[in-house]
Amino acid sequence: MRQVVVITGGGSGMGLATAKAMPKEKLIVLSGRTQEKLAGAVRELEQLGMEAKPFACDTSKRESVRALAQFAAGLGEVKNVIHAAGVSPHMADAEQLIRINALGTVYVNQEFAEVMAPGSVLVDIGSNSGYMLPGFLASPGVYEMADRDEEAFVGKLVKKSGIAGKKMARGLAYAYSKNFVIWYAKKSAFTLAPKGIRVCSLSPGLIETPMGAVEKGDGEFLISQAAEKRMGRPEELGFAIACAADERNGYLAGVDLLVDGGATTHMKQFKKKF
Numbered sequence: 599m600r601q602v603v604v605i606t607g608g609g610s611g612m613g614l615a616t617a618k619a620m621p622k623e624k625l626i627v628l629s630g631r632t633q634e635k636l637a638g639a640v641r642e643l644e645q646l647g648m649e650a651k652p653f654a655c656d657t658s659k660r661e662s663v664r665a666l667a668q669f670a671a672g673l674g675e676v677k678n679v680i681h682a683a684g685v686s687p688h689m690a691d692a693e694q695l696i697r698i699n700a701l702g703t704v705y706v707n708q709e710f711a712e713v714m715a716p717g718s719v720l721v722d723i724g725s726n727s728g729y730m731l732p733g734f735l736a737s738p739g740v741y742e743m744a745d746r747d748e749e750a751f752v753g754k755l756v757k758k759s760g761i762a763g764k765k766m767a768r769g770l771a772y773a774y775s776k777n778f779v780i781w782y783a784k785k786s787a788f789t790l791a792p793k794g795i796r797v798c799s800l801s802p803g804l805i806e807t808p809m810g811a812v813e814k815g816d817g818e819f820l821i822s823q824a825a826e827k828r829m830g831r832p833e834e835l836g837f838a839i840a841c842a843a844d845e846r847n848g849y850l851a852g853v854d855l856l857v858d859g860g861a862t863t864h865m866k867q868f869k870k871k872f
């Protein structure tokens with residue numbers, strides 16, 4: 599049976615870079631909302647001798663994610679799922695950030711759990727912004743609601759994102775959404791392990807993708823904090839994500855991989871005033 603890799607947000611940036619780092623014999627499904635972007639990305643993979651199929655999907659809608667999961671399962675054995683779809687503070691308001699980044703992760707993990715076989719791997723993409731949320735603001739009690747009351751979950755996180763005023767709301771909503779992604783991937787590692795599905799997350803720092811270009815102004819201070827004094831390259835992250843998703847990496851579960859050139863470690867452990 600053909601082995602299938604599904605990459606949400608696969609039309610650009612780190613999702614597309616991950617596709618390029620995948621084994622050539624696997625069939626790649628690239629998804630995102632923009633058909634033309636997906637078609638261009640499929641052509642790029644074909645030029646590299648890979649086989650890829652586009653599938654339009656909005657990960658903030660459960661039925662759309664379910665259709666993607668069923669499409670992929672119809673092509674073969676769904677072996678690797680990389681959930682890279684996401685939006686940043688300059689692209690969306692607080693509610694959209696929570697719906698796309700946070701609730702989208704719930705939909706991807708839940709709907710793909712229905713079609714993934716034992717021995718498969720799911721990698722959710724977080725962000726080092728998830729580590730910037732002060733400990734007293736992180737809200738596992740609210741995060742728990744995501745599985746039982748989606749609207750209450752969204753409402754509470756949007757409200758919490760507004761506590762520092764309108765100007766800060768998008769940045770805080772992004773940090774909340776990614777703090778949740780990291781938390782939910784850890785939780786999923788344990789809920790999906792009985793099905794033989796290995797789950798982890800990977801959190802990039804500031805990376806040279808279309809999103810990175812949009813956020814560079816606000817995120818540039820990270821470069822001065824990092825051990826690697828530059829932005830990360832999409833192909834570096836694609837390689838790291840593909841390694842995390844590789845079946846041979848079978849003991850990597852229930853953990854977040856922070857791939858940010860050392861910026862967060864410096865800020866949290868070595869910079870005095872943080």
Ligand SMILES: NC(=O)c1ccc[n+]([C@@H]2O[C@H](COP(=O)([O-])OP(=O)(O)OC[C@H]3O[C@@H](n4cnc5c(N)ncnc54)[C@H](OP(=O)(O)O)[C@@H]3O)[C@@H](O)[C@H]2O)c1
Nearest residue numbers: 607611612630631632656657683684725804805807809810
């Ligand atoms: N670049 C950075 O500096 C950075 C840092 C930390 C974390 N990240 C995270 O890394 C992941 C990949 O981002 P990237 O930097 O590679 O940016 P990117 O090139 O903008 O890729 C994100 C992709 O997600 C898709 N997308 C957005 N909303 C979607 C939705 N509702 N449903 C389905 N697809 C959707 C976009 O395509 P459509 O618009 O066509 O749907 C786009 O192709 C994101 O989760 C991001 O938050 C990025």
